[in-house]
């Protein structure tokens with residue numbers, strides 16, 4: 001789908017002139033799925049008392065839209081794991097550079113991730129979070145490429161099935177660029 005003329009000039013300004021290959025998910029599609037995910041999560045936690053753990057930086061826009069669609073008492077905290085650097089292929093080297101302040105023991109944890117690709121990041125994090133004995137642990141991913149060979153824990157909530165392309169926008173970056181785009185586009 002190509003942006004209209006006015007969107008094209010805005011898109012060109014937003015990307016600093018870099019041409020993105022194609023808009024894969026537009027704003028309306030993302031907003032509709034986020035609303036639906038919010039409804040599903042609300043139904044899945046009738047008692048609330050949820051700790052929504054956003055994996056930074058990629059989930060920051062998704063998480064902020066998502067929590068406003070969850071109609072339950074909840075708390076928000078973040079994890080920062082570093083992996084890709086400037087590459088577009090997962091290295092599998094996951095480092096935790098910020099650990100949540102909040103105690104996880106005895107809580108319902110919902111780990112919010114931008115995209116599941118090889119699953120290496122999630123596999124490391126799931127092991128780490130399970131060791132802290134939460135009452136429950138589930139994953140909500142905006143995008144899922146469905147290419148992971150092994151997932152310690154499959155995402156219970158998935159927004160959109162993603163093509164096996166490198167995607168940017170709505171939080172997703174390439175070398176820290178393009179996170180602010182309101183849509184999701186493929187880089188090549």
Ligand code: IMP
Pocket residue numbers: 058083084090113114115116117118119120121122165166167168172173174
């Ligand atoms: P995984 O460990 O291969 O599953 O990758 C997890 C992380 O890599 C995600 O949280 C993203 O930050 C990043 N990532 C994976 N695929 C993409 C992509 O297509 N675009 C941007 N970032 C990606």
Ligand code: MG
Pocket residue numbers: 058084172173
């Ligand atoms: Mg990233």
